[in-house]
Amino acid sequence: RMVTKKSHLIGVLVPDISNPFFAQLFLGIQDILNQQEYVALLYNMGADEQQEGHYVEDLIRRGVDGLIIASSAFSDQSIYQALQAQNLPMIVMDQKTETDLVDAVQTDNFDGGKQAALHLKTLGHRKVAVVLPQNATVNVRRRYEGFASVYPDAVVIDGELSTAGGQAATPAILATDVTAIFAINDLIAFGLYEGLKEAGKEIPVDYSVIGFDDIGPCQYVTPALTTIAQPTFTLGQAAAKMLLQRLHRPEQQAKEKILPVKLVQRFSTAPLK
Ligand code: RIB
Structure with a gap:
C-alpha cells in the first residue's frame, strides 16, 4: 500500500x-x-x-x-x-x-546571451569580452553560446559568479582592446564596476558593461546596470x-x-x- x-x-x-x-x-x-x-x-x-x-x-x-x-x-x-x-x-x-x-x-539562457550580444552590436561594438567561470554550469554556458552565436571571436575571461570574481577579472580585461563586456551575471558586473573604477576607467565611456539576472541592486548602482532580466x-x-x-x-x-x-x-x- x-x-x-x-x-x-x-x-x-x-x-x-x-x-x-x-x-x-x-x-x-x-x-x-x-x-x-x-x-x-x-x-x-x-x-x-x-x-x-x-x-x-x-x-x-x-x-x-x-x-x-x-x-x-x-x-x-x-x-x-x-x-x-x-x-x-x-x-x-x-x-x-x-x-x-x-x-x-x-x-531561455541561449536567447539571453544572444540578446546581450545584439544589444552591443547595435551600439557598434566590435571587440567584446565575456566573463564567466571556467567550469560553468550548463545554464551559464548557454548564455555564452548565445553570445558567441553573434560574436564568435569574443574574448573569454575567467571569473567566478560573484563580485570578487568580477573584480579579479579586471586586469585581464584591461590587457585586451575590447570596448564592451558581457558579465554572465550581475554580481560579476558589479565587481567589474569596482575594478574598472580603481583602474581609472569610466562606464560606459571607456567600457560598456551588460549583466544577466536583473537583481534588485542593478537600478541602484552608478551607472544603473543594463542587463538581461530573468x-x-x-x-x-x-x-x-x-x-x-x-x-x-x-x-x-x-x-x-x-x-x-x-x-x-x-x-x-x-x-x-
Ligand atoms: O547570479 C547567479 C547566477 O547563477 C544566475 O545567473 C542564475 O541563473 C544562476 O545560474
Whole structure:
C-alpha cells in the first residue's frame, strides 16, 4: 500500500543564498507553497559536494514530500538515490541540468546571451569580452553560446559568479582592446564596476558593461546596470507550481518548461565612440 501521510515539507536546494537572485527565486517558490500550506526548507549547498550526502539523508529523514533543486552540487547520483528511496517528486532548475527523469523549469539562457550580444552590436561594438567561470554550469554556458552565436571571436575571461570574481577579472580585461563586456551575471558586473573604477576607467565611456539576472541592486548602482532580466520570482513560482502538480499527478510524463528573458536597458551601455 502506498504511504499517503504527507509532511507538507518541500526541500529547496540553492548554490548561493548570498546572491539576491536566489533570495528572489526562493520568495517565488515560497509564495506558491505557502498558499497551498506547504513549508519550504531552504538548504544552501555552496560548492561543497561532500556535504551533499548529508543533505540527502537529512531530507529523506525529515520526510519531505518533494524537492526543488537549483544547485549543481546536488548530483544525478543523489537524484537517483532520492527517487529510489521514496520516489520523491522533484523539479530541477537553474544551475541543475535537466535529466530525463524529472520535471525541469529553466529560462531561455541561449536567447539571453544572444540578446546581450545584439544589444552591443547595435551600439557598434566590435571587440567584446565575456566573463564567466571556467567550469560553468550548463545554464551559464548557454548564455555564452548565445553570445558567441553573434560574436564568435569574443574574448573569454575567467571569473567566478560573484563580485570578487568580477573584480579579479579586471586586469585581464584591461590587457585586451575590447570596448564592451558581457558579465554572465550581475554580481560579476558589479565587481567589474569596482575594478574598472580603481583602474581609472569610466562606464560606459571607456567600457560598456551588460549583466544577466536583473537583481534588485542593478537600478541602484552608478551607472544603473543594463542587463538581461530573468523573471526570477515567476521562475520560483513556476517551479513550485510544477512540483505541486507532480505531487497530485505522479504518473505524468516528465515535462520541461522554458521562460523568456528580456533586455533591460539602463545606463551602463553606450554607442561606441
Ligand atoms: O547570479 C547567479 C547566477 O547563477 C544566475 O545567473 C542564475 O541563473 C544562476 O545560474
